[in-house]
Amino acid sequence: MSVETVEIHAREHDSFLEEVHSFEFWFQSVEGYLAGHPYGVDPSTPIPDLDEEEKATLIATLSTYCVGELAALDGAGGMIGFAPNRQAKIFLATQAVDEARHLEVMLHRLKELGVTDSQREFESRANRNLLAFRKRLLEFVDAKDWEASLLAQNVILESMEFAAFHSHMKTADPRTAQMLSGVLKDERRHMGFGENDLGRHLAQAPHARARLREIKKELDALVLATFEDSQRELGTPASERPEIGRLYLETVARLGFDS
Amino acid sequence: MSDFLNAYSIQTWLESCPQGYLEDTEYGHAPGQKEPELILENPTLRQESIQSTVQLVVGERAALAASSGLINSAPDYPSKRFLATQTLDEARHVEIFTQRLYDLGVKKDELEDVISQYANPHLVKFAEVLLEKVDKGDFLAGVVGQNIVLEGMAFSVFEMMQASNVELNPKFAKTLSGTIADERRHVGFGENRIGSLLQEHPEKKPEIEQMQKDMTYHMLATFADSFRGNAPAMEETRKIAQEAIPDQKHQVWHGTDLGSADPAELENVLADTVLKEFKTRLGRIGLEYQEPAKP
Numbered sequence: 001m002s003v004e005t006v007e008i009h010a011r012e013h014d015s016f017l018e019e020v021h022s023f024e025f026w027f028q029s030v031e032g033y034l035a036g037h038p039y040g041v042d043p044s045t046p047i048p049d050l051d052e053e054e055k056a057t058l059i060a061t062l063s064t065y066c067v068g069e070l071a072a073l074d075g076a077g078g079m080i081g082f083a084p085n086r087q088a089k090i091f092l093a094t095q096a097v098d099e100a101r102h103l104e105v106m107l108h109r110l111k112e113l114g115v116t117d118s119q120r121e122f123e124s125r126a127n128r129n130l131l132a133f134r135k136r137l138l139e140f141v142d143a144k145d146w147e148a149s150l151l152a153q154n155v156i157l158e159s160m161e162f163a164a165f166h167s168h169m170k171t172a173d174p175r176t177a178q179m180l181s182g183v184l185k186d187e188r189r190h191m192g193f194g195e196n197d198l199g200r201h202l203a204q205a206p207h208a209r210a211r212l213r214e215i216k217k218e219l220d221a222l223v224l225a226t227f228e229d230s231q232r233e234l235g236t237p238a239s240e241r242p243e244i245g246r247l248y249l250e251t252v253a254r255l256g257f258d259s
Numbered sequence: 260m261s262d263f264l265n266a267y268s269i270q271t272w273l274e275s276c277p278q279g280y281l282e283d284t285e286y287g288h289a290p291g292q293k294e295p296e297l298i299l300e301n302p303t304l305r306q307e308s309i310q311s312t313v314q315l316v317v318g319e320r321a322a323l324a325a326s327s328g329l330i331n332s333a334p335d336y337p338s339k340r341f342l343a344t345q346t347l348d349e350a351r352h353v354e355i356f357t358q359r360l361y362d363l364g365v366k367k368d369e370l371e372d373v374i375s376q377y378a379n380p381h382l383v384k385f386a387e388v389l390l391e392k393v394d395k396g397d398f399l400a401g402v403v404g405q406n407i408v409l410e411g412m413a414f415s416v417f418e419m420m421q422a423s424n425v426e427l428n429p430k431f432a433k434t435l436s437g438t439i440a441d442e443r444r445h446v447g448f449g450e451n452r453i454g455s456l457l458q459e460h461p462e463k464k465p466e467i468e469q470m471q472k473d474m475t476y477h478m479l480a481t482f483a484d485s486f487r488g489n490a491p492a493m494e495e496t497r498k499i500a501q502e503a504i505p506d507q508k509h510q511v512w513h514g515t516d517l518g519s520a521d522p523a524e525l526e527n528v529l530a531d532t533v534l535k536e537f538k539t540r541l542g543r544i545g546l547e548y549q550e551p552a553k554p
Contacts, residue, residue: 014367023351024285027277035278038270073339077330077346080323086353089323093350096330100343101269103336119336138331 021091021193029189030098033182040105040179047112048173057234058176059113059121061168062106064130064230066122068161069106071134073099075153078141091193095154098186105179112175129225133157136219147201151212152219154194155257160223162187163248195255216257223248267341267448276348280440287355287437292430294362297503307496309363311420313377314485315356318413321386323349325405328393332401334456341448345406348441355434379484381554385409385477388470399456400467406449407540408474414442415533419525422510423517427500446540454544461545468549471541476551479530483554486526493522 019025036042050058076096083089110118137157140148165180165187172180202209224245231241252258281287298304326345333339357370365373389409392400421435457464486493497518501507509518515528538548 023347023354027281031277034273038274070336070339073343074331077327077339077343080327080346086357089327090350090354093323093327093347096327096343097269097272097347100340101273104269104340107336141331 017087021087026094039108040182063122063125066106067126067130069103075137079149082144102183129222133222156219158187158191159251167244272344286358287434288430310377312359317378319352325393329401332396332398379481381477381480388473403467410442410445411536422512426507457545472549472551480554482526486522490522
């Protein structure tokens with residue numbers, strides 16, 4: 001075997017990516033907040049006493065989240081097959097487990113709320129705009145379109161979840177808030193991957209930006225319509241509804257993908 | 260169906276795998292464990308180690324592509340959830356065996372060339388047969404190919420390699436013990452989930468049995484190349500190891516002394532063990548083992 005001759009800066013960056021996109025790095029990251037927290041919650045946290053209306057609202061909200069997490073699981077799993085390198089494949093494998101865990105902890109919380117068939121429950125409540133988003137994401141994945149899939153999955157969908165969970169945490173009961181806190185930590189990692197990979201890709205292929213802008217415009221409409229539908233269903237006053245949409249757009253813009 | 264799938268939850272996986280048998284390991288072995296000097300300093304042993312590890316990387320890359328590709332086509336959430344854990348297990352296996360290649364001195368920028376150079380063509384073909392089904396979104400065939408055939412093969416190969424390395428290379432033996440624990444879980448899922456689905460779709464049996472026959476042929480051809488086709492190098496490797504560690508305790512695996520059996524005997528015991536497992540497991544899910552031509 002010959003002596004390694006890779007340019008020093010490139011090698012350092014590659015080594016960095018190899019480390020942060022590894023199983024080892026993932027496990028060290030999640031272990032801190034998942035150890036001793038079965039289903040994302042410290043077992044000593046009391047089960048809150050919610051009235052029927054609060055319970056119904058939380059069930060509706062968690063059911064919508066489950067649809068988003070299922071889309072994210074299918075998306076992350078499907079992208080592994082055409083990810084451009086081993087590090088990206090390994091990162092997406094960690095993301096697939098994260099997304100499956102999110103769905104699991106949410107279904108578990110639904111069970112705590114008395115939902116007996118939580119899977120059927122969330123599927124029957126699926127928002128049509130969120131379903132349209134899922135369909136579009138999986139079309140990009142089926143077409144093995146890496147940049148569009150990454151934008152839809154790791155920028156748009158993750159930012160949508162980030163905005164929704166972040167807003168919800170402010171008013172959530174302690175068990176739900178703890179569960180969402182762990183989920184948010186994962187989402188930050190996923191958004192970081194999307195920002196980093198897509199950012200590097202666009203630096204090398206700036207012409208792709210115009211196409212991604214069009215895709216973002218199309219998906220933004222579905223995200224904002226999902227928020228609007230969900231908030232109307234939950235009885236949020238019309239004056240307060242734009243807040244979560246604004247948070248979503250700000251999050252996407254912070255990742256470098258503004259309109 | 261859902262009762263048994265509850266045993267494959269993320270929570271159970273987290274507690275048993277990363278927080279269980281992988282706790283306090285790095286790349287699957289104890290921190291600080293290294294490849295033995297004997298292997299690193301002897302060109303024949305090092306080359307042999309690189310060559311065999313490349314086959315593991317090729318197999319695990321196929322398993323990663325297959326398990327992740329099946330998530331979308333899984334008919335229910337519990338199966339998707341299990342496949343997500345399997346996907347990460349396979350990604351970890353790719354990572355630890357790739358790391359072993361680095362530990363053996365393969366440079367990062369040479370990795371793909373080294374893999375292309377040593378990958379057994381029959382193993383590549385074995386993966387292609389499976390991934391063709393996965394790409395078509397054929398969940399039933401994909402799970403049989405992945406969780407019964409590929410995992411069944413990997414399980415026995417890892418067991419045999421682990422037994423061979425217990426004394427010579429404790430670091431690699433430890434790495435393999437974690438992968439064996441993973442594979443055991445994967446094989447169990449395949450058996451449990453597919454049995455009921457096959458009862459609902461008996462018309463799929465001939466096509467799946469043909470896939471099993473094709474994959475089995477390429478598996479046996481890979482074994483033939485690795486043992487009979489590699490006999491002089493294997494004998495040389497064994498001679499060097501025995502001279503260096505004369506009092507090495509011979510391991511017996513399925514009745515065969517791994518330290519003294521000739522390459523053809525080793526090939527036979529591995530093939531017989533894997534095929535016996537295939538027959539048992541395929542029988543349990545209602546499929547009949549199809550014998551391929553002898554390579």
